[in-house]
Amino acid sequence: MHKAIILDIEGTIRPISFVHDVLFPYSTERLLDYLRRNPLSNDLMEEILIENKKDFSNGYFAEIKNPQNIREIPAYLYHLFQVDCKFGPLK
Numbered sequence: 001m002h003k004a005i006i007l008d009i010e011g012t013i014r015p016i017s018f019v020h021d022v023l024f025p026y027s028t029e030r031l032l033d034y035l036r037r038n039p040l041s042n043d044l045m046e047e048i049l050i051e052n053k054k055d056f057s058n059g060y061f062a063e064i065k066n067p068q069n070i071r072e073i074p075a076y077l078y079h080l081f082q083v084d085c086k087f088g089p090l091k
Contacts, residue, residue: 024081032074040073047089052076 040048045067056063061079064072080090 020084028078028081031077032070035074036070044089045073048073048076051080051085051087051089055079 049064049067052061052064055061055076060083061076064076066072077090080087
């Protein structure tokens with residue numbers, strides 16, 4: 001059972017800055033713990049690795065070499081937060 005539902009609020013019921021100033025920091029602070037408790041599905045992991053290969057080939061981020069390493073995936077996801085990437089699995 002879900003405890004919460006997050007809706008697209010950016011610019012609708014809150015200022016756009018709310019997402020960057022409140023929601024992004026909230027998410028990044030909790031990301032590693034969340035991933036430890038909720039392993040990514042194979043489909044999500046595959047999408048993340050495909051996106052990472054694109055970023056690596058363009059020189060934007062290091063290649064994820066060991067997706068099972070609990071630090072590599074969050075580091076890449078933090079990067080996507082920072083560059084405000086509109087990446088489906090991140091949303």
